[in-house]
Amino acid sequence: MTLEQIFATRAARLKASEIRELLKLLDQPDILSFAGGIPDPSLFPAEAFAQAFAEALTPSRQAQALQYSISEGYLPLRRWLAAHMGTLGVPCGTDNILITSGSQQALDYLGKLFLSPGDTALVGWPTYLGALAAFNAYEPEYDRLRIGSNRSAADYMAQAEVAGGRVKMAYLSADFANPTGETVDRAGREQLLDQAEAMDCAVIEDAAYQALRYDGDPVPPILALEIARKGSVEACRTIYCGSFSKTLSPGLRVGWVVASQAVIRQLVLMKQAADLHSSSINQIAIHSVAERLFDSHVASLRAVYQRRRDAMLDGLARHMPDGVTWTRPEGGMFVWLTLPTGLDGADLLARSLETVKVAFVPGRAFFADGSGANSLRLSFSCASESMIEDGMKRLGALLRDAQAGR
Structure with a gap:
C-alpha cells in the first residue's frame, strides 16, 4: 500500500507545466530563450519597491505590515x-x-x-x-x-x-x-x-x-x-x-x-x-x-516591449521559410507560429536545443485536447533586439532544414 494509491481522482489530472520546466533554460548562457512569458527583470521599479518596503517597516507601520x-x-x-x-x-x-x-x-x-x-x-x-x-x-x-x-x-x-x-x-x-x-x-x-x-x-x-x-x-x-x-x-x-x-x-x-x-x-x-x-x-x-x-512605469514598459515586438515581427518576416505563419499582436508578450503540417513543435524544440540553441514553447501544451503539434509560442519580453534578430535567423534556418528533411 502506498499513498499514491489513495490519491483523489483529480490528482491524475494534474500535470507539470512545460513552461515552468523551460524556464530553467534561462540560466544556461548559450541558450537564446524565447520560452518564458515573463517580464524583463531589468525593468522592475526596484528602487521604488525598496523605498516602499522600508516605509512599510518603519515603527509606526511595521505592525500592520507584518x-x-x-x-x-x-x-x-x-x-x-x-x-x-x-x-x-x-x-x-x-x-x-x-x-x-x-x-x-x-x-x-x-x-x-x-x-x-x-x-x-x-x-x-x-x-x-x-x-x-x-x-x-x-x-x-x-x-x-x-x-x-x-x-x-x-x-x-x-x-x-x-x-x-x-x-x-x-x-x-x-x-x-x-x-x-x-x-x-x-x-x-x-x-x-x-x-x-x-x-x-x-x-x-x-x-x-x-x-x-x-x-x-x-x-x-x-x-x-x-x-x-x-x-x-x-x-x-x-x-x-x-x-x-x-x-x-x-x-x-x-x-x-x-x-x-x-x-x-x-x-x-x-x-x-x-x-x-x-x-x-x-x-x-x-x-x-x-x-x-503606475501610469508612468507602464508607459515606459510599453515603449521597450513595443520595440521588441517590432523586432520579432521584422525578424520573422526576414527569416521564416514559406509555409510558416504567425500572429501580429497589438500588445502583450507573445507571437504564435503555425508550422507546416507534419512538423512537430516538441520535436523541433529538442532539435533546436541541441543544434541552434533556441528555446520556445511547443504549442501542444496550450490545447485542451492535446492537438496543435505544428505550432509554437515565442515571447519577446526578455530578449534584446539583437538577440531577437539572431534567434529568428537561427530558428528560420532550423525550420528550413526540417522542411527539407535534413
Whole structure:
C-alpha cells in the first residue's frame, strides 16, 4: 500500500507545466530563450519597491505590515483598484474587489466555485495553459470557444449535456492573449455576452496583459461592456481577473478579482480556507508603488516591449521559410507560429536545443485536447533586439532544414 494509491481522482489530472520546466533554460548562457512569458527583470521599479518596503517597516507601520490581515485585501489597495477600474469603464466599489496571490490563484478559486465534475468550461483552442492547470483539478470537460463563428449557444449546451454536465463558464484572455497574442474585437465581446446570457454561464475575463497595448485602439473590457448593458457590476456575470505581475512585479504575487458582491463573498470564503489572506507587506508595497508611478512605469514598459515586438515581427518576416505563419499582436508578450503540417513543435524544440540553441514553447501544451503539434509560442519580453534578430535567423534556418528533411 502506498499513498499514491489513495490519491483523489483529480490528482491524475494534474500535470507539470512545460513552461515552468523551460524556464530553467534561462540560466544556461548559450541558450537564446524565447520560452518564458515573463517580464524583463531589468525593468522592475526596484528602487521604488525598496523605498516602499522600508516605509512599510518603519515603527509606526511595521505592525500592520507584518501582522495577519483581512481576507478581502488591504483596503487602500482596493480603493486604488476601484479608481483604476473606473478609468477602464468598470465602476465598482471596494466590496467588489478581492486581492489574490496573483491572478493564477483567482483562476483556481473560480474553477472551484463553478465547476463540478463533468461540467463544461469553454476555452480557446489554444488557451493559457495555466488556466487549464487550474481548472483540471475540478474535473471539467472542455469545449472550444469559437468567438466570431456561427456556433450557437444551443450547440454548446447540447454538447455539454452529452458530456453529462452543463456549460458553467467561458474563459478567455481578450487582450493580447497568452499564447497567441490575439485580441477579441468589440463585436466578438458583445457576441460572447449574448451567448453567455443564453447559456446562463459565467464569463471569466483574464486581463493579465490588458495594460500592455502598443498600437491600435483600446477595446473596453468585457465587464465594462456588460455594465453598460445592465447598469451595475452587481447584475453582471463577467468576472474580471487582473494582475500586477506583468506591470510592477510578478514575484510579489498580487492580483485581484472584480465581480458582483455575491461572487466576491464566495471567493473570500475560499481565500480564508486556502491561505487566510495575501501577504500584507506585499500588498502595502504594491499599493505604494502603484499610487506613485503606475501610469508612468507602464508607459515606459510599453515603449521597450513595443520595440521588441517590432523586432520579432521584422525578424520573422526576414527569416521564416514559406509555409510558416504567425500572429501580429497589438500588445502583450507573445507571437504564435503555425508550422507546416507534419512538423512537430516538441520535436523541433529538442532539435533546436541541441543544434541552434533556441528555446520556445511547443504549442501542444496550450490545447485542451492535446492537438496543435505544428505550432509554437515565442515571447519577446526578455530578449534584446539583437538577440531577437539572431534567434529568428537561427530558428528560420532550423525550420528550413526540417522542411527539407535534413
